[in-house]
Amino acid sequence: MQTIPILMYHQIDVPPPKGSPMRGLVVAPRTFWWHMATLWLLGYRGLSMTELEPYLRGELQGKVFGITFDDGYENNLRCALPILKRFGFSSTCYVVAGAVGQQNSWDAAQGIAQVPLMDAAQLQCWVDGGQEVGSHTLTHAKLNTLTAQQQQHEISESKRVLEAMVEQAHGVRHFCYPYGLYDATSVGAVQAAAYATATTTVRGRVALGTSLRAPLRPLELPRVLVSRSTTFVHLLLKCFTRYEDRRTKATPRSQ
Numbered sequence: 412m413q414t415i416p417i418l419m420y421h422q423i424d425v426p427p428p429k430g431s432p433m434r435g436l437v438v439a440p441r442t443f444w445w446h447m448a449t450l451w452l453l454g455y456r457g458l459s460m461t462e463l464e465p466y467l468r469g470e471l472q473g474k475v476f477g478i479t480f481d482d483g484y485e486n487n488l489r490c491a492l493p494i495l496k497r498f499g500f501s502s503t504c505y506v507v508a509g510a511v512g513q514q515n516s517w518d519a520a521q522g523i524a525q526v527p528l529m530d531a532a533q534l535q536c537w538v539d540g541g542q543e544v545g546s547h548t549l550t551h552a553k554l555n556t557l558t559a560q561q562q563q564h565e566i567s568e569s570k571r572v573l574e575a576m577v578e579q580a581h582g583v584r585h586f587c588y589p590y591g592l593y594d595a596t597s598v599g600a601v602q603a604a605a606y607a608t609a610t611t612t613v614r615g616r617v618a619l620g621t622s623l624r625a626p627l628r629p630l631e632l633p634r635v636l637v638s639r640s641t642t643f644v645h646l647l648l649k650c651f652t653r654y655e656d657r658r659t660k661a662t663p664r665s666q
């Protein structure tokens with residue numbers, strides 16, 4: 412069975428002081444460089460979700476992996492983009508459409524450091540730098556706690572807002588469930604809004620099935636969690652062995 416890892420990052424920056432909540436989700440630029448360099452040396456190409464689509468559908472085969480960033484941090488542009496460009500990789504950043512140019516206020520109650528999110532001009536720089544913008548709802552919503560109508564609004568309106576804000580060749584085609592929380596209504600709304608894929612925080616690689624056609628559920632794709640402490644050896648285990656696939660339970664709170 413062919414498998415494709417989709418890496419899940421959040422922030423790329425100098426990590427906050429020891430003991431800070433969710434510090435593990437801030438990957439140092441040097442570590443990120445090692446991750447990309449390791450996969451590049453092995454002949455793998457990192458791709459945005461749009462570029463990964465034909466591989467997920469089984470139309471193309473090759474040494475590829477997906478790169479995703481959740482939330483839309485400004486440090487993705489400042490610290491990750493130069494490294495992505497250096498290796499010729501593309502990636503998808505899932506942006507909270509109603510928080511563009513603001514901070515990760517949804518994390519404030521947990522005492523997580525408030526850091527800037529990309530503004531509209533920075534999002535355009537991200538896209539012009541060969542990267543992609545996807546949607547992460549309007550408000551970083553816990554979708555499974557909302558009514559069907561509220562879910563539909565978060566999912567379709569965020570697409571509309573981002574498409575009006577950022578000039579991107581194929582529009583906003585990819586979605587990511589905040590906190591990995593969703594239900595059947597969310598999946599239906601993602602489908603109705605015509606997103607091509609949606610990613611979760613379920614850990615594992617995408618299994619393409621024996622026919623090498625479509626993945627089982629393109630709107631519930633698992634990802635490989637990459638954190639501050641993920642060494643390049645650890646990353647290889649996660650990408651090329653069943654290490655990550657066995658951790659199929661959703662992570663408790665992985666934004």
Ligand SMILES: [Zn+2]
Pocket residue numbers: 481482547551589590665666
């Ligand atoms: Zn998030």
